[in-house]
Amino acid sequence: MTRFLLAGAGVAALAATAGLAAEATVQNPLLAPWTGPYGGIPPFDKVKVEHFAPALEVAMAEQLAEVDKIAAEPAPPTFANTLAALERSGRTLERVATIFGVYSSTMSTPDFQKVEEDMAPRLAAFSDRITQNEKLFKRIADVYESREAAGLAPEQKRLAWLDYTNFVRAGARLDPAAKKRMSEINQRLATLYTKFSQNLLADETDYVLFLDQESDLAGLPDSLRAAAAAAAEQRGQKGKWAVLNTRSSMEPFLTYSDRRDLREKVWRTYYSRGDHGDAKDNNALITEILKLRAERAKLLGYQTHAHWRLENSMARTPERAMELMEAVWKPAVARVREEVADMQAVADKEGAKIKIEPWDYRYYAEKVRKAKYDLDQNEVKPYLQLEKLREGMFWVAGQLFGFNFSPVDGVPVYNPDMRVYNVTDPSGKLVGLWYFDPYARPGKQSGAWMNAYRSQERFDRDITTIVSNNTNFVKGKPGEPILISWDDANALFHEFGHALHGLNSNVSYPSLSGTAVPRDYVEFPSQILERWLSTPEVLNRFALHHQTGQPIPPELVQRIERAATFNQGFTTVEYLASALVDMKLHLAGERTIDPDAFERDTLKALGMPSEIVMRHRTPQFSHAFSGDGYSAGYYSYLWSDTLSADAWEAFTEANGPYDKAVAKRLRDAVFSAGNTVDPAEAYRAFRGRDPGIAALMRKRGFPAPGEGQAAQ
Numbered sequence: 216m217t218r219f220l221l222a223g224a225g226v227a228a229l230a231a232t233a234g235l236a237a238e239a240t241v242q243n244p245l246l247a248p249w250t251g252p253y254g255g256i257p258p259f260d261k262v263k264v265e266h267f268a269p270a271l272e273v274a275m276a277e278q279l280a281e282v283d284k285i286a287a288e289p290a291p292p293t294f295a296n297t298l299a300a301l302e303r304s305g306r307t308l309e310r311v312a313t314i315f316g317v318y319s320s321t322m323s324t325p326d327f328q329k330v331e332e333d334m335a336p337r338l339a340a341f342s343d344r345i346t347q348n349e350k351l352f353k354r355i356a357d358v359y360e361s362r363e364a365a366g367l368a369p370e371q372k373r374l375a376w377l378d379y380t381n382f383v384r385a386g387a388r389l390d391p392a393a394k395k396r397m398s399e400i401n402q403r404l405a406t407l408y409t410k411f412s413q414n415l416l417a418d419e420t421d422y423v424l425f426l427d428q429e430s431d432l433a434g435l436p437d438s439l440r441a442a443a444a445a446a447a448e449q450r451g452q453k454g455k456w457a458v459l460n461t462r463s464s465m466e467p468f469l470t471y472s473d474r475r476d477l478r479e480k481v482w483r484t485y486y487s488r489g490d491h492g493d494a495k496d497n498n499a500l501i502t503e504i505l506k507l508r509a510e511r512a513k514l515l516g517y518q519t520h521a522h523w524r525l526e527n528s529m530a531r532t533p534e535r536a537m538e539l540m541e542a543v544w545k546p547a548v549a550r551v552r553e554e555v556a557d558m559q560a561v562a563d564k565e566g567a568k569i570k571i572e573p574w575d576y577r578y579y580a581e582k583v584r585k586a587k588y589d590l591d592q593n594e595v596k597p598y599l600q601l602e603k604l605r606e607g608m609f610w611v612a613g614q615l616f617g618f619n620f621s622p623v624d625g626v627p628v629y630n631p632d633m634r635v636y637n638v639t640d641p642s643g644k645l646v647g648l649w650y651f652d653p654y655a656r657p658g659k660q661s662g663a664w665m666n667a668y669r670s671q672e673r674f675d676r677d678i679t680t681i682v683s684n685n686t687n688f689v690k691g692k693p694g695e696p697i698l699i700s701w702d703d704a705n706a707l708f709h710e711f712g713h714a715l716h717g718l719n720s721n722v723s724y725p726s727l728s729g730t731a732v733p734r735d736y737v738e739f740p741s742q743i744l745e746r747w748l749s750t751p752e753v754l755n756r757f758a759l760h761h762q763t764g765q766p767i768p769p770e771l772v773q774r775i776e777r778a779a780t781f782n783q784g785f786t787t788v789e790y791l792a793s794a795l796v797d798m799k800l801h802l803a804g805e806r807t808i809d810p811d812a813f814e815r816d817t818l819k820a821l822g823m824p825s826e827i828v829m830r831h832r833t834p835q836f837s838h839a840f841s842g843d844g845y846s847a848g849y850y851s852y853l854w855s856d857t858l859s860a861d862a863w864e865a866f867t868e869a870n871g872p873y874d875k876a877v878a879k880r881l882r883d884a885v886f887s888a889g890n891t892v893d894p895a896e897a898y899r900a901f902r903g904r905d906p907g908i909a910a911l912m913r914k915r916g917f918p919a920p921g922e923g924q925a926a927q
């Protein structure tokens with residue numbers, strides 16, 4: 216029952232569709248159990264958009280029937296007849312919802328969006344029907360309360376706690392009127408979240424800047440010009456150059472373009488997404504989302520939405536999350552002042568006669584990087600071939616965890632560019648499958664992410680996991696290597712860290728499996744994995760020049776290392792500004808909020824440097840408004856980075872990044888444990904103590920704090 220608390224569903228049509236279940240299964244490939252090798256694989260080759268709505272209806276009805284049976288069980292409640300039975304329930308919905316999610320993030324066509332809009336509130340209502348089932352909740356509560364007397368194993372006790380807490384947190388103890396209101400709120404929110412995401416996707420797709428003169432390209436490296444020409448041609452404007460309204464187009468343009476007027480234009484377009492005052496404007500949606508979230512938190516007995524969201528996180532309270540953010544904010548802003556002074560000096564020397572504005576930051580930062588560290592990102596790029604780095608990640612997984620990756624053919628994929636690898640342990644036993652969807656295309660969400668198609672479990676029988684990594688690299692010409700930036704290489708390793716978190720999972724119950732851990736802990740395995748990219752072992756073997764095949768020169772690696780904390784003021788402040796605004800929006804309670812004014816006032820009060828803008832401005836902040844997931848949770852990246860910086864030093868204090876004993880501890884305590892133990896305890900089991908903030912400050916090159924600012 217891993218997903219039903221997230222998913223959610225329509226009531227009226229369910230009874231009618233249930234009778235058609237058997238017939239529908241024959242015709243609808245989404246409903247059939249996954250067949251084929253590796254314990255069954257997703258039938259991507261058979262799925263069509265029109266399959267989703269009927270499959271979701273049937274699968275929801277099936278799970279409701281399963282849950283009703285568990286609730287009506289005549290025997291007294293036990294772990295086996297209640298919680299284990301719930302783990303077994305909803306298998307069909309899990310499979311359908313997984314593929315539904317894959318379409319939503321990678322193949323969001325207009326006809327799919329229509330289905331998504333219809334289904335979002337129905338799934339929300341479905342979820343509430345289960346958490347509001349009184350007989351079921353009574354049985355879960357009984358099992359939870361008698362967990363010690365019943366002699367449950369530690370993992371079973373953890374599951375009992377999680378199920379009980381999740382039900383209570385979803386409103387299981389509310390009176391009928393409050394439950395009804397709760398469900399109305401959840402359904403309305405589901406619709407608003409879908410609308411928010413679709414508006415944002417539309418603003419990213421619809422605003423394209425076409426350049427038609429060579430002089431508009433001043434400063435851009437050849438690779439960028441070629442990509443912009445290809446992007447224009449794909450959009451029917453052959454002979455022009457297109458700057459897309461996505462991060463991966465905006466960032467390099469602002470870094471290299473000598474044309475200040477065009478930099479400003481590209482910057483303004485990107486940071487106005489969702490904020491155009493037109494039909495796709497997100498501000499009114501945000502106001503309503505915040506109001507409903509505040510009302511829901513109050514119904515549930517919490518001070519604010521942030522208090523509700525953080526209760527089961529590692530931070531536990533918004534105050535502790537704020538404390539960490541505030542400890543880092545001041546040194547980060549101080550560093551920005553230094554960075555701006557360096558950039559202003561370069562601009563003055565050039566006789567540019569400007570004051571550094573947000574659309575100048577990346578451009579002049581690049582000049583400072585060259586002047587101060589003799590490092591040009593274009594000098595590094597020829598050594599960063601996507602496929603070689605992928606081999607490097609596989610090699611790291613072999614060194615740390617003994618995994619072996621080999622490509623497999625004949626597994627259905629939803630796009631011909633996708634590849635599938637099977638993963639085995641040193642004894643040759645199957646660990647799982649890894650799918651890789653590398654390239655950008657219309658209808659695919661921007662950014663990079665990991666997704667679990669199936670979670671590992673073994674309480675009835677061994678089920679191996681299936682995970683995927685998704686990125687948005689620009690596809691090159693056939694046979695040409697794809698060269699990526701240093702930042703993109705980091706992102707590649709980051710997402711692979713999430714995949715390894717899933718692949719290492721070794722737990723009994725699917726609800727506790729792999730990456731099903733609190734938000735502020737889930738980024739720890741992914742962030743620490745980034746660190747292996749810059750180890751000499753990886754760079755010497757896998758950072759090979761695309762023409763000569765020569766490894767990256769050690770002297771260049773040294774320059775990269777020296778520049779490791781370069782521009783950390785910018786990176787930290789643009790991130791923290793978003794994280795702080797996210798938290799403050801969700802601490803504000805039930806008053807009506809004008810998002811633009813709130814953002815402006817909050818940043819002013821924080822002393823936001825005028826040369827930087829939030830990484831995600833409020834009208835485009837998907838983390839906060841396309842679902843509950845990262846709402847009041849964007850701080851999680853900093854929290855997790857505190858752990859990853861501190862954990863990395865466990866390696867450097869021992870025999871280095873490939874120390875087998877430390878790697879084994881990391882695997883045993885963190886990567887394989889899923890949510891079977893409290894994250895704070897898991898961390899102590901790995902490190903022998905709580906984490907501190909000092910390693911994080913060292914990593915970012917900020918002055919060390921006084922002791923006692925434990926971030927734990």
Ligand SMILES: [Zn+2]
Pocket residue numbers: 709710713738741
């Ligand atoms: Zn991540």
